[in-house]
Amino acid sequence: MAPALSRSLTKRADPTAVFLNVPFDERYEPIFIALVAALTSIGRKPRCVLELPERGQGRLTRVLDHLASCQVSVHDLSRVGPPPRYNMPFELGLAFAQRTYLRSARRHSIVLLESVRHRLMRTLSDMAGFDPAIHSNRPRRAISCILDTLGSGQSDPSVSDVYQVWRKLMKAARQLKAAADQDDIYSRSLFRKLVAASTELSVRSGFILR
Amino acid sequence: MRRSNHRRRTPKNTAKGTVTKTVDPYARSLPSRQRRLHLAPPSSASEILQTLGISSADLRAALEAIDS
Numbered sequence A: 001m002a003p004a005l006s007r008s009l010t011k012r013a014d015p016t017a018v019f020l021n022v023p024f025d026e027r028y029e030p031i032f033i034a035l036v037a038a039l040t041s042i043g044r045k046p047r048c049v050l051e052l053p054e055r056g057q058g059r060l061t062r063v064l065d066h067l068a069s070c071q072v073s074v075h076d077l078s079r080v081g082p083p084p085r086y087n088m089p090f091e092l093g094l095a096f097a098q099r100t101y102l103r104s105a106r107r108h109s110i111v112l113l114e115s116v117r118h119r120l121m122r123t124l125s126d127m128a129g130f131d132p133a134i135h136s137n138r139p140r141r142a143i144s145c146i147l148d149t150l151g152s153g154q155s156d157p158s159v160s161d162v163y164q165v166w167r168k169l170m171k172a173a174r175q176l177k178a179a180a181d182q183d184d185i186y187s188r189s190l191f192r193k194l195v196a197a198s199t200e201l202s203v204r205s206g207f208i209l210r
Numbered sequence B: 001m002r003r004s005n006h007r008r009r010t011p012k013n014t015a016k017g018t019v020t021k022t023v024d025p026y027a028r029s030l031p032s033r034q035r036r037l038h039l040a041p042p043s044s045a046s047e048i049l050q051t052l053g054i055s056s057a058d059l060r061a062a063l064e065a066i067d068s
Helices: A003-010 A026-041 A059-069 A087-101 A139-150 A159-180 A188-204 B025-029 B045-051 B056-067
Strands: A014-021 A045-047 A070-076 A109-114
Touching (some): A014 A059, A026 A045, A026 A070, A045 B045, A059 A070, A139 A159
């Protein structure tokens, strides 16, 4: 194991950081933005592999490194094809392996997302018995999934309140993409701006402190 | 070398604990939809921005996009 990677795997995970293991495709963008909006609204830090620059160490190393730095990971297993996307179940396996075999990752928690109820039993039968949160490819439901699994349940904003943030964030995302002349939000620079916008909207809505 | 008398305790199924009553040992990794994860208190906006290394230029661009 490379020394840099080994170091990152033994350091303590950030208890409020949430690693997003989701498909980076155009159709998923509204759901992705909903996840970011929901996480910032409850004071969680959305993290994903987009943040890390490629410096020759490969995508997989970046994924492992980032997973280890987050106490929670969200895995969306809804992209079953065609064509099927293997990245998400693969990275779910990495998260399980880290949690099982790394002392520093024993407290790591995993949240599963799907768009169709009961489908996971057929697509990933190893997970039989587990209950993924179902977003039905709808942003409002995706917000509900995050608040339901990661919210404190006491001082959390309502799904409707976060949905209003999502609407404003979608508008901001369009502006950001136009300004950067990009077709989608899945770049390092745009992801940071998206999180900044979501955080600001969460503050303005009174969900979190500045 | 003195041997420790400390025994590993059997996990209990308590409301506060992280171990849930399941057949599969991996199940404790996954929250049921009825049970929220036990997490740290929420971060403030400045903590989120600092952790992600969001620069003032990024923040300015974000504010412009929100207010345009």
